[in-house]
Amino acid sequence: MINENSKVMNDKVIKSRRYYAVVLVLLCAVVVMYFARGRKRFVTASGVVWTTEYHITYEAARSLDDSIQAVFRMVDGSASAFNRQSLVSRINRGETDVPDSCFKALYVTARKVYDASGHLYDPTVMPLVNAWGFGYKSGSLPTQRQVDSLLAFVGMDKTSIVGGRVRKADPRVQFDFSSIAKGYACDEVGRMLERNGVTNYMVEIGGEIAARGVNSRGQQWRVSVDMPIDDDTTVNHQSALVLSIDRGGVATSGNYRKFKEVDGKKVTHILNPLTGRGEQSSLLSATVVAADCATADAWATACMVMGLDKAKAMMERSGSLGVMLISADASGNMVVWSNKRFASLVSPQ
Numbered sequence: 001m002i003n004e005n006s007k008v009m010n011d012k013v014i015k016s017r018r019y020y021a022v023v024l025v026l027l028c029a030v031v032v033m034y035f036a037r038g039r040k041r042f043v044t045a046s047g048v049v050w051t052t053e054y055h056i057t058y059e060a061a062r063s064l065d066d067s068i069q070a071v072f073r074m075v076d077g078s079a080s081a082f083n084r085q086s087l088v089s090r091i092n093r094g095e096t097d098v099p100d101s102c103f104k105a106l107y108v109t110a111r112k113v114y115d116a117s118g119h120l121y122d123p124t125v126m127p128l129v130n131a132w133g134f135g136y137k138s139g140s141l142p143t144q145r146q147v148d149s150l151l152a153f154v155g156m157d158k159t160s161i162v163g164g165r166v167r168k169a170d171p172r173v174q175f176d177f178s179s180i181a182k183g184y185a186c187d188e189v190g191r192m193l194e195r196n197g198v199t200n201y202m203v204e205i206g207g208e209i210a211a212r213g214v215n216s217r218g219q220q221w222r223v224s225v226d227m228p229i230d231d232d233t234t235v236n237h238q239s240a241l242v243l244s245i246d247r248g249g250v251a252t253s254g255n256y257r258k259f260k261e262v263d264g265k266k267v268t269h270i271l272n273p274l275t276g277r278g279e280q281s282s283l284l285s286a287t288v289v290a291a292d293c294a295t296a297d298a299w300a301t302a303c304m305v306m307g308l309d310k311a312k313a314m315m316e317r318s319g320s321l322g323v324m325l326i327s328a329d330a331s332g333n334m335v336v337w338s339n340k341r342f343a344s345l346v347s348p349q
Contacts, residue, residue: 043060044057045065057215058201060196071189079184081175088103110180117305119274123177124158124173124175125154128147128154182205186203186204186209186294203293207251208249209249212247213246224241225243225250226252253270253286254304255304279305283303312337316339322343
């Protein structure tokens with residue numbers, strides 16, 4: 001009887017151990033899966049937005065592609081002059097005067113660069129952009145009289161945001177944030193990533209870049225800056241140099257990819273808001289490094305409008321902006337100039 005009871009007890013113990021062993025194995029599997037799922041890794045996202053390619057790399061425990069697309073939709077719905085239903089298009093048409101947070105942020109950054117650049121950066125050039133065939137309208141090139149008439153309602157000083165309303169001195173004033181929107185979108189994607197706990201990322205949209213932290217090798221992000229190759233039919237990439245950055249924005253503006261030939265002369269898409277025309281200049285491209293990509297984007301455009309000498313004179317004194325200018329000399333050779341801030345970021349090849 002005692003032996004029988006012992007056997008029964010042993011069987012129960014064995015079964016109990018097996019049960020707990022199975023439970024332990026399953027528990028371990030769940031724990032492993034949980035931590036594997038929560039382990040951060042470098043994720044990439046790429047595609048096309050606003051007719052240009054984007055490439056995003058970030059360290060996270062999961063894909064945030066849906067949130068990236070949401071940022072793109074937000075910026076497009078607010079700032080795209082090519083989207084007839086966007087907020088900026090409706091403000092341009094006088095259908096509303098209530099800005100959203102995106103419009104306000106773009107306006108504030110643009111106004112700062114407008115004032116600091118002596119009004120040479122100006123996002124109210126939309127009527128001129130359309131007149132020269134680079135906007136959402138196309139047609140014959142404008143006469144000098146037409147250009148002069150359009151200049152009457154170009155100028156950020158004719159606008160303001162007061163009491164949560166966009167004020168325009170003339171209803172024909174129109175905004176074009178194309179020169180800053182991609183940079184702002186890079187910043188907004190970066191801010192979204194940070195809200196989701198991401199500390200290491202690089203966001204690139206059509207050559208504009210916002211970066212923070214380090215890459216998958218634990219090193220600062222390496223950013224290649226292109227040489228200005230004269231071609232309006234395709235995008236050619238030939239690196240001029242490489243920057244190393246762990247925080248901030250990088251943007252390049254140039255007249256070598258988007259232009260028209262008129263009577264044998266090149267008409268660029270970067271217009272001087274004071275003259276209403278694209279300036280003839282030896283300056284081929286301007287690359288700017290700033291605390292954020294929107295600011296870098298706006299200043300890169302401002303440098304192109306200024307031309308080589310004015311841009312050099314202004315940026316030589318700048319301690320916060322890193323600037324590289326590539327120009328062509330009398331023989332057609334490319335000449336590279338940079339200020340001290342930019343030179344300090346150049347990575348050895």
